[in-house]
Amino acid sequence: MQLPKSNLTTLCYIERDGKYLMMHRVKKEHDINKDKWIGIGGHFEADESPEECLLREVREETGLILDRYRLRGIITFISDRWQTEYMFLYTADQFHGTPHGCNEGTLEWMDKSAVYDLPIWEGDKIFFRLLEEERPCFTLKLKYRGEDLVESVLNGDKIH
Numbered sequence: 434m435q436l437p438k439s440n441l442t443t444l445c446y447i448e449r450d451g452k453y454l455m456m457h458r459v460k461k462e463h464d465i466n467k468d469k470w471i472g473i474g475g476h477f478e479a480d481e482s483p484e485e486c487l488l489r490e491v492r493e494e495t496g497l498i499l500d501r502y503r504l505r506g507i508i509t510f511i512s513d514r515w516q517t518e519y520m521f522l523y524t525a526d527q528f529h530g531t532p533h534g535c536n537e538g539t540l541e542w543m544d545k546s547a548v549y550d551l552p553i554w555e556g557d558k559i560f561f562r563l564l565e566e567e568r569p570c571f572t573l574k575l576k577y578r579g580e581d582l583v584e585s586v587l588n589g590d591k592i593h
Contacts, residue, residue, distance in 0.1 A: 440516050443487040444474035445502065445523040446564070447495075451545055454495065456538040470543070470551040474520075483521040491525070494535045501527035504570055506560060511576040522560060555582035559592070 447454040455470045475490040477483075483504070491499055502525035510518040532540065543551065548561055556575035563571055576584035585593040 439477040440518050441477040441483075441486075442474055442518055442520045443477075443483055443490055443523060444472045444520050445487055445491055445499075445525055446472045447491070447497065447499075447528060448524055448526045448545075449542065452542040453545055453548065454540060455543045455548070455551075456494070456535065456540055468552055470548070470553050471557070472522075473540075487521070487523055491528075492530075494537065495530075495540060496533040497528045497530040499525045499528050501525060505564060505568075506571040506573055508556075508560065509572070509574040510556070511574070513578050524564060554580075556585060559585055559587070563587075 454473065456473060457468075457470050473491050473494050474487065475494070477486045478489070481489070487502065488499055491497055502523050504521060505524055506522040508520045508522055510520065534540070545561075545565070549558055554575075554577075556573070556577070559575070560573055563573070572588055574584070574586040575582060582593065584591070
């Protein structure tokens, strides 16, 4: 019996030389992230911790093994199109391994300053700013109607 897909996920922005390793989601049909640029990550498997999910997803999608990473925030995504998702957001700045292609999208190193010009979710711009500001671990609630961000709450305080 196959269990339904977990609504717990991880996402990691791997950093190198002022750039993030990002995935352009262009390879899967019926992908809620289709044509968007996102970090590396995915859904928890049974009995995984956030760190186990993070390390497995990065290895599967990139071929890289993370040597140093840190939890930056927990993000709640609410939508009228999919189930609520709880995402553990990480950054990593030390890694090793041989990168390989991914069946979910195209991997590319993107300048941190250029991410705002990419087709990304509106809420992602909020957490990119928080990452830039080196905010301590935060919680962020993002509510979408379709692809429109209709509410955002940072550490319990409404910001949008």
